Amino acid sequence: MxxxxxxxxxxxxxxxxxxxxxxxxxxxxxxxxxxxxxxxxxxxxxxxxxxxxxxxxxxxxxxxxxxxxxxxxxxxxxxxxxxxAGRRRPPEPAPPFDPPEPTSRTEVTWLQPAPEELLERISDREPGPEARYTAREAVELAFVAALQHLAPRQAATLVLRDVLGYATDEVADMLETSATAVKGTLQRARAGLRTHGATLAEHGTPLPDSPQERDLTRRFAETFTSGDVDGLVALLTDDAWLTMPPAPHRYRGPTAIAAFLSVFTAWRAERRLRLLPIRANSRPAFGCYLTEPGATTGRPAGILVLTPEAGRLRAVGWFLHDDLFGHFRLPERTGVEVAGPRRAEPAPS
Missing domain, CATH: 1.10.1740.10 (RNA polymerase sigma factor, region 2, helix turn helix motif)
Incomplete structure (x- = not known):
């Protein structure tokens, strides 16, 4: 400047x-x-x-x-x-079948994944000595999701201090508060992250695009599209989660997830699923398409984001927001083939 x-x-x-x-x-x-x-x-x-x-x-x-x-x-x-209070919240989708009772429900229905290509361009320039998270950790979906459960000032304070590395006095000035208040808010925010499962590093998580991750991703795609519920459930950890924003339903553990997938597979019947590989928030992901019997092209049916851990899946996020496919530059119909990797548009101007 x-x-x-x-x-x-x-x-x-x-x-x-x-x-x-x-x-x-x-x-x-x-x-x-x-x-x-x-x-x-x-x-x-x-x-x-x-x-x-x-x-x-x-x-x-x-x-x-x-x-x-x-x-x-x-x-x-x-x-x-x-x-x-009037912040836009997406309407809860109405499923075409009667889903089983979820393990729990969440109010964080606005959560959306971000295209990897956009997040790779992060320029958190030389974060200060107070930074605790790497650029990759700070955009993982578990971290972003955990921030949504914090009080607003807690989330802002933690990002400014632990991600960007601003000093306590700088954060106090930015938030028009005292250094003492910043320290107390940060302590509560860090405790909140631990409560909601966000950690600095996830043990046993394969490196992005490693052979182990590619094999797990391939097996998920095969079992999911073929309707092999038992095969898919065998890929899950004992405490795996299935979430479906903007629906509030959350299913935890193989039994609960299998119950949901069984109902979905029975409803799907002769409808076909197709997955197009993408990446989101440092994780393998897919654009999901559903083709009706007799149809030649599929329509968007959500973005699936996988969270691998030690050769299995710790979480599957099935994001059903209507406008996500445009962000990921995915085709509106599978009848239109897209060659090569899909690149996301730059951040909005």
């Missing part, structure tokens, strides 16, 4: 403003996604952040870096979104 560019932006030069914020646009989007857990909400809040920065540029006195100033705006916009 040059003083000349900053001064021209302050006088209303939109091109100068774009040059100022462009180096930070993508990491701000990832920051919003971490805290909000929703691609849709992250896009909306990013645009609000950039608009607020444009309108408030005269208030940037240079006492902190421009990047820190932008993170302050983005974080507070995220907090506003989380506090908003």
């Amino acid at each position: 040059t003083e000349d560019t900053l001064e021209r932006a302050r006088t209303g030069d939109e091109q100068a403003f774009r040059r100022l914020i462009e180096p930070y646009r993508h990491e701000l989007w990832v920051h919003c996604y971490r805290i909000l857990g929703s691609l849709t909400d992250a896009e909306d809040v990013l645009q609000e952040t950039l608009l607020a920065a444009w309108r408030g540029l005269d208030g940037f006195a240079g006492r902190s870096s421009l990047r820190t100033w932008l993170y302050r705006i983005a974080t507070n916009r995220c907090l506003n979104a989380l506090r908003d």
Whole structure:
């Protein structure tokens, strides 16, 4: 950033403003996604952040870096979104069959996976000495999901301190609170993450795209598409979870998951399933399509995200949000073949 560019932006030069914020646009989007857990909400809040920065540029006195100033705006916009009683929540889908009683229900129905290609471009630049999470750990779905269960200020404080590595005094300034309050909030946030199963490293998790992960992913695809419930359940850990946002239903353990899959498979009957491999949040994933009997093309039936652990599956997330296929650049119908790996679009402009 040059003083000349900053001064021209302050006088209303939109091109100068774009040059100022462009180096930070993508990491701000990832920051919003971490805290909000929703691609849709992250896009909306990013645009609000950039608009607020444009309108408030005269208030940037240079006492902190421009990047820190932008993170302050983005974080507070995220907090506003989380506090908003009218925050958009996706409607619960109505299944075409009567599912068995779930093990539990969750209120975090807005959670969405993010395309790997977007998260690979993270530029959390040289996080400070307070950072505890690597860039990869901080975008894993379990971590993002656990953040959604924290109080808004707890989630924001933990991301600013443990992911981005801002010092306590800096976080206090960004959140307009005291250093003592930040320390207490951070302690509660870390305890909350442990309660909801987010850890710094997952023991026995195969490296991304390793032979072990590819073999497990292949076996899941074969058993899932063929309707082999017993074969699929054999791939699960004893405490595996099946979740289906935006439906609140959560099934835990092979018995409960088998009950759901058996009902689904009976309903599916002659309908065919097809899976297109993708990656989401550092995990293997699939775009799922369902083809009606006699039809030649399949329609979208959700995004499946797998969480491997020690050669088995610890979690299967079946995300049923209507707009996810566009984010992953998946075809709307399987009659249209897509050659090669599917690349995601850049973060929204």
